[in-house]
Amino acid sequence: MLKIAPSILSADFAALADDIARVEAAGADQLHVDVMDGRFVPNITIGPVVVEAIRKRTRLPLDVHLMIVEPERYIQAFIGAGADAVTVHVEASPHLQRTLAQIGALNARAGAALNPSTHPSTLECVLDDLDLVLVMSVNPGFGGQKFIPSTLAKVRQVRTMLGERPVDVSVDGGITVGLVQALAAHGATTVVAGSAIFGAPDPAAAIKEMRSAAELRG
Ligand code: DX5
Numbered sequence: 001m002l003k004i005a006p007s008i009l010s011a012d013f014a015a016l017a018d019d020i021a022r023v024e025a026a027g028a029d030q031l032h033v034d035v036m037d038g039r040f041v042p043n044i045t046i047g048p049v050v051v052e053a054i055r056k057r058t059r060l061p062l063d064v065h066l067m068i069v070e071p072e073r074y075i076q077a078f079i080g081a082g083a084d085a086v087t088v089h090v091e092a093s094p095h096l097q098r099t100l101a102q103i104g105a106l107n108a109r110a111g112a113a114l115n116p117s118t119h120p121s122t123l124e125c126v127l128d129d130l131d132l133v134l135v136m137s138v139n140p141g142f143g144g145q146k147f148i149p150s151t152l153a154k155v156r157q158v159r160t161m162l163g164e165r166p167v168d169v170s171v172d173g174g175i176t177v178g179l180v181q182a183l184a185a186h187g188a189t190t191v192v193a194g195s196a197i198f199g200a201p202d203p204a205a206a207i208k209e210m211r212s213a214a215e216l217r218g
């Protein structure tokens with residue numbers, strides 16, 4: 001079944017616990033936490049201290065997306081703060097295999113993220129070190145951007161490359177209810193959505209709509 005991961009980047013940071021409670025009650029499968037450093041992407045968000053605070057307020061798995069340079073320097077801090085999964089960008093990780101192994105050794109799920117212009121073949125040598133692949137469907141840094149259509153074929157390519165490995169294929173950026181069925185049909189197992197959920201008048205209803213759209217594919 002397709003997992004739905006609301007991205008808190010589009011939540012109300014002045015009432016974060018309330019927004020998280022709403023999407024948890026609405027059936028979200030995990031919480032996507034966007035970490036940005038103003039260097040890898042032109043925006044700055046949060047650090048381990050916010051993950052620590054969120055950890056105490058939700059039972060949802062925390063899916064931390066590091067859009068930072070030198071992510072290997074912060075893995076321990078984010079996992080210690082409560083991250084269940086840590087995803088680093090291929091483009092910021094010259095020692096990707098070592099970084100993924102480091103995440104696994106700390107008992108968190110290890111993810112690699114691909115920017116829209118990064119080819120899936122960059123993952124060729126680490127397929128057995130991955131628990132998830134995050135296929136970016138926008139250029140990272142901001143919520144509310146438009147989905148890049150070529151992502152669908154890329155999702156299929158990543159799924160094919162992974163073969164039977166039990167690795168999640170998560171898609172992140174510009175995702176609306178209308179895209180969910182096609183994404184699932186192309187091999188996505190998780191969708192990350194910020195503005196389509198937290199920007200909706202009723203985030204709970206948005207999650208339910210995504211859930212049924214995913215089930216249409218069976
Ligand atoms: C973008 C982040 C995404 C973003 C998704 O850099 O990685 O997780 O918050 O937000 P929407 O769904 O609004 O594109």
Ligand code: ZN
Pocket residue numbers: 007032033034065172192
């Ligand atoms: Zn993200």
